[in-house]
Each structure stands twice: as structure tokens, then as C-alpha cells.
Amino acid sequence: MASKLEKASVYEQFSSQRQLWQFVKKFWLLYALSIPGILYFIIFKYIPMSGSVIAFQNYSIFKGIGGSEWVGVDHFVRMFKYPEFLEILRNTLLIGLYDLIFVFPVPILLAILINELRMLVLKKLVQTAVYLPHFLSWVIVAGITMGILSPSTGIVNHVLGFFGIEPIYFLGENSFIRTILIGTGIWKESGWGTIIYLAAIAGVNPDLYESAEMDGAGRIRQTFAITLPTILPTIVIMFLLNIGNFLDFGFERVFVFLNPLNKANGEIIDTFVYQAGLVDKQYSYTTAIGLFKSVVGLLLIMIGNRLSKKATGESLY
Numbered sequence: 129m130a131s132k133l134e135k136a137s138v139y140e141q142f143s144s145q146r147q148l149w150q151f152v153k154k155f156w157l158l159y160a161l162s163i164p165g166i167l168y169f170i171i172f173k174y175i176p177m178s179g180s181v182i183a184f185q186n187y188s189i190f191k192g193i194g195g196s197e198w199v200g201v202d203h204f205v206r207m208f209k210y211p212e213f214l215e216i217l218r219n220t221l222l223i224g225l226y227d228l229i230f231v232f233p234v235p236i237l238l239a240i241l242i243n244e245l246r247m248l249v250l251k252k253l254v255q256t257a258v259y260l261p262h263f264l265s266w267v268i269v270a271g272i273t274m275g276i277l278s279p280s281t282g283i284v285n286h287v288l289g290f291f292g293i294e295p296i297y298f299l300g301e302n303s304f305i306r307t308i309l310i311g312t313g314i315w316k317e318s319g320w321g322t323i324i325y326l327a328a329i330a331g332v333n334p335d336l337y338e339s340a341e342m343d344g345a346g347r348i349r350q351t352f353a354i355t356l357p358t359i360l361p362t363i364v365i366m367f368l369l370n371i372g373n374f375l376d377f378g379f380e381r382v383f384v385f386l387n388p389l390n391k392a393n394g395e396i397i398d399t400f401v402y403q404a405g406l407v408d409k410q411y412s413y414t415t416a417i418g419l420f421k422s423v424v425g426l427l428l429i430m431i432g433n434r435l436s437k438k439a440t441g442e443s444l445y
Contacts, residue, residue, distance in 0.1 A: 183416035196412075203416035213400070213417070220396040223382075224374045226310050232370055234314050235321030236363060240351055242322060243329050255326075258319025269316055270384035273308065274299060299385060305394040308385060324366065328359040364442040372429035375421045397421055 152159060183203055185196040207213055238258060245251040261269070276282050279295040288296065298304045332355060340350045356363075379398035386394050397417060405414030429444070437443040 180415060180419050182412050183419045185412055187412040187415075189411070199412075203413045204420065206413065207416055207420065215392070216395050216397060216400045219393060220375055220377060223306055223309060223377055223396060226306060227313060227377065228370060228374070230310050231313050231318065232367065234318040236325055236359075238318055239322040239325035239329060240355060243326060243355075244347065255319075255322075258322065260319070261316045262320035264316065266316075266378075266380045266384050269312055273312055273385070277308070297389075299387065300389040302390050302393040305385065305390040309382060309394070312385075313381065321366075324362060325359060328362040329355060332358045360440065361442045364436050364440055365444060368429060368432050368436060368444050371432040372425050374428050375424055 179193070181193060182196065184198060184200055185193070186199050187193070187196045242251060242254055242258075245254060264272075277284055277298040279285055279297045284298070285295040288294075296304075298308065336354045336358075337350055340354055345353060375397060377396050377398065379402060382394060382396050383399050383402070386399060401414045401417055404410045404417075433443045433445065
């Protein structure tokens with residue numbers, strides 16, 4: 129009896145392998161096209177992960193990974209004992225939270241508003257206008273922002289001057305830096321983010337809107353009853369991806385606005401890693417910080433994915 133079961137198991141395995149090979153043979157061109165992408169992730173994503181081992185060493189570029197002294201979790205202990213790092217972690221969490229609350233919903237709102245435009249020419253002009261800032265580098269965005277907010281020549285301070293308010297050096301005060309970071313992020317990236325949501329809205333069945341209109345539902349009611357529920361899976365997936373990058377706010381996005389006057393509220397993990405790792409050459413310490421950030425991101429996306437699956441039935445996996 130056991131022999132027959134073993135033979136059946138071997139036959140099923142052979143049969144499934146044969147079917148798999150036939151499937152690969154049938155769609156070989158698609159698999160061939162995927163090879164560059166697979167190689168990219170292997171070479172630039174998975175192989176570099178082996179370098180994370182230096183987080184547990186006192187790494188020396190002269191001794192290499194094999195010759196550097198092992199110190200265990202000393203760098204992680206140092207990370208949490210360092211008061212300045214805890215302040216930087218707080219900044220990162222707050223800015224990431226503000227980004228999630230204020231920046232994430234804007235592309236959804238923009239996509240809905242653009243979709244409501246009936247004149248095709250106007251719709252294309254608006255789309256182009258909101259997409260364009262995405263193609264500007266953060267250096268250019270910072271230059272534009274500094275010009276607008278300049279205490280001497282900036283238009284904002286000129287407007288404030290009409291109301292008798294003294295000029296404000298916005299980039300020189302801690303209280304404004306987070307608002308500037310979030311505001312510039314909305315202006316630069318929100319238009320580009322609408323592409324995915326416009327594509328999702330385009331997939332909504334027009335018959336649903338016609339039926340709702342016949343029932344007396346206005347445009348606002350149709351938006352809440354049809355559009356948003358239909359594109360909810362897309363919103364959930366994008367939200368989960370944003371949660372995964374919660375601590376990864378972006379080095380360049382912050383670095384171009386930082387100066388000694390706003391550093392206390394503006395410095396985040398990415399800019400600290402640049403200073404400590406590349407400038408001060410504390411490779412092991414900053415690798416430990418990067419590893420910590422990656423683990424937190426993984427945990428957040430796993431927790432968010434599970435909660436989303438229970439609440440909405442939608443998830444990444």
C-alpha cells in the first residue's frame with residue numbers, strides 16, 4: 129500500500145513538473161523579458177543585503193568584512209542610548225506621519241476632480257500642469273521655495289507686509305520646516321500620484337453612474353457611493369506601500385532644506401546616516417541604523433497588510 133502511495137506521489141510530482149515546463153515553454157518570451165528585472169533585484173537588492181553583517185562589527189575598510197572585529201549588538205545599544213538619535217527618530221516618525229495624513233489623500237482628491245472635468249482640452253491641460261513638478265529635481269524645488277519664502281524678496285513676506293506683519297525667515301525657524309517639507313511634497317508629487325487613481329477610475333463601469341443618476345444621485349453622492357468604493361482596492365494597496373516606506377522619507381527631499389537653524393526639527397534618519405556614515409565614516413553604526421529602519425518598515429507593512437485584510441479584504445499578499 130505504501131509503495132503504491134509513493135508511486136502515485138512521484139507520478140503527481142513528475143506530472144506537475146511537466147506541466148510547469150510546458151507552461152514555461154509556451155510563454156518563454158514573457159519569462160525572457162523578465163530576466164533583466166530579476167537580475168536587477170538580485171544584483172542591486174539581494175546581494176548588497178549581505179553587507180548588513182557590518183552592523184554587528186567594528187567595520188574597517190582596510191580589514192574588510194572578514195577581518196573586522198565582531199561586537200554583536202553594541203551599535204544597536206548605542207543607537208538607542210544616543211539622545212540625538214532618539215530626537216532624529218521622533219522627527220522621522222512625525223514627518224512620516226504628516227506625510228501619510230496630508231500628502232497621501234491629495235492624489236485621490238485630485239484624480240476625482242480631474243475626472244469630473246468634461247472639456248477634454250482643459251482636462252489635458254490640468255493633468256499636464258499637475259504632472260510637471262514631478263520632473264523637477266528637489267534642488268530646483270528648494271530653490272523655488274527659498275525664493276518664494278525669502279524674507280527680503282519672497283512673495284509670501286510681501287503679502288504679509290501688506291498686513292503689517294514683519295518679514296519671517298521661514299527656513300530659519302524650527303517651527304516651519306516640517307510644514308515646508310510636507311507642502312513642497314504635495315506640490316511636487318501629488319500630480320504624479322494621480323496617474324494610478326485616474327487609471328483605476330477609468331475602469332469603473334459607466335452603467336453604475338447612469339443608474340445612480342436615474343435614481344437621483346448627484347455627482348458628490350456618486351463619488352462616495354460608486355467611485356471611492358470601486359477604487360478602494362487601489363487605495364488600500366497604495367496605502368500599504370506607503371506604510372512600508374514610512375521611515376524612508378527621502379534624503380534629498382529633506383537635505384536641500386536643512387540648515388543649522390532648522391536642523392532640530394528637520395533632520396531625519398536618512399540625513400543623519402549621510403552625515404554619520406559618509407562624512408564621519410561610522411559605517412557599522414549607520415548600517416545598524418539602516419537595518420533597524422528596514423526591519424521597522426517590514427513589520428509595519430506586515431501589520432498593515434493583516435489589518436487591511438481583516439477590515440477590507442484587500443491586501444498585498
